[in-house]
Amino acid sequence: xxxxxxxxxxxxxxxxxxxxxxxxxxxxHNTVSWxxxxxxxxxxxxxxxxxxxxxxxxxxxxxxxxxxxPNYSSELNVNALELDDxxxxxxxxxxxxxxxxxTQYFGPGTRLLVL
Amino acid sequence: xxxxxxxxxxDCAEGRAANLPCNHSxxxxxxYVYWYRQIHSQGPQYIIHGLKNNExxxxxxxxxxxxxxxxxxxxxxxxxxxxxVYYCIVRGTGxxxxxxxxxxxxxxxxx
Numbered sequence: 001x002x003x004x005x006x007x008x009x010x011x012x013x014x015x016x017x018x019x020x021x022x023x024x025x026x027x028x029h030n031t032v033s034w035x036x037x038x039x040x041x042x043x044x045x046x047x048x049x050x051x052x053x054x055x056x057x058x059x060x061x062x063x064x065x066x067x068x069x070p071n072y073s074s075e076l077n078v079n080a081l082e083l084d085d086x087x088x089x090x091x092x093x094x095x096x097x098x099x100x101x102x103t104q105y106f107g108p109g110t111r112l113l114v115l
Numbered sequence: 116x117x118x119x120x121x122x123x124x125x126d127c128a129e130g131r132a133a134n135l136p137c138n139h140s141x142x143x144x145x146x147y148v149y150w151y152r153q154i155h156s157q158g159p160q161y162i163i164h165g166l167k168n169n170e171x172x173x174x175x176x177x178x179x180x181x182x183x184x185x186x187x188x189x190x191x192x193x194x195x196x197x198x199x200v201y202y203c204i205v206r207g208t209g210x211x212x213x214x215x216x217x218x219x220x221x222x223x224x225x226x
Contacts (some may be wrong), residue, residue: 002158002160002161004158033213033214035214035216041218042202042216042217042218043159043214043216044216045213045215048213056213058213088156090158090159092158092159092214099208099209100208101208101209101212102208103161103164104214105161106151106158106159106160106161107158108158109156109157109158111156
């Protein structure tokens with residue numbers, strides 16, 4: 001158990017809808033990263049949040065957005081859902097100290113199915 | 116971040132040591148080697164990481180060659196619960212230091 005929790009565990013949406021996924025960081029961590037894992041592939045980096053601001057982004061369109069709250073929890077929002085957005089969404093928390101970013105610990109993920 | 120190369124699959128008998136290789140020939144001096152594993156449909160689990168010295172923890176040992184161009188993850192006594200996809204990742208430690216996952220090695224532990 002890493003102490004990173006995600007909700008919901010599973011979700012079904014239809015094309016064009018919007019979805020919000022949630023993540024609670026491990027105690028003491030201040031950075032949250034989000035990853036998308038399509039079936040049969042490795043996780044792909046979406047973006048990272050530190051001090052409530054986006055701090056790095058992968059190759060994902062603007063309809064993927066996020067928030068980080070003062071308690072370091074985070075949300076991933078996806079607008080205008082497409083069928084290809086069906087995937088396991090993973091959040092990972094870590095501690096950023098000065099110039100060193102620590103080990104990322106993952107939550108169990110949210111499985112999203114877009115019909 | 117440097118790219119890594121791993122064999123797509125390996126088998127190991129239960130109770131024997133599992134040695135998983137990884138090549139990272141373009142690794143930079145300030146980049147670490149991280150290992151994660153992912154059991155079916157679960158979130159990746161952190162195993163171990165190192166810079167240039169060999170490392171050991173309760174889960175595994177990490178052997179990094181002197182030139183740092185390759186490494187080996189060792190599970191000393193594999194069990195059926197170690198069946199998973201193992202990812203070797205090279206990562207810096209600056210801000211927004213993301214994890215770049217490849218396809219990993221699928222380790223099958225058998226009786």
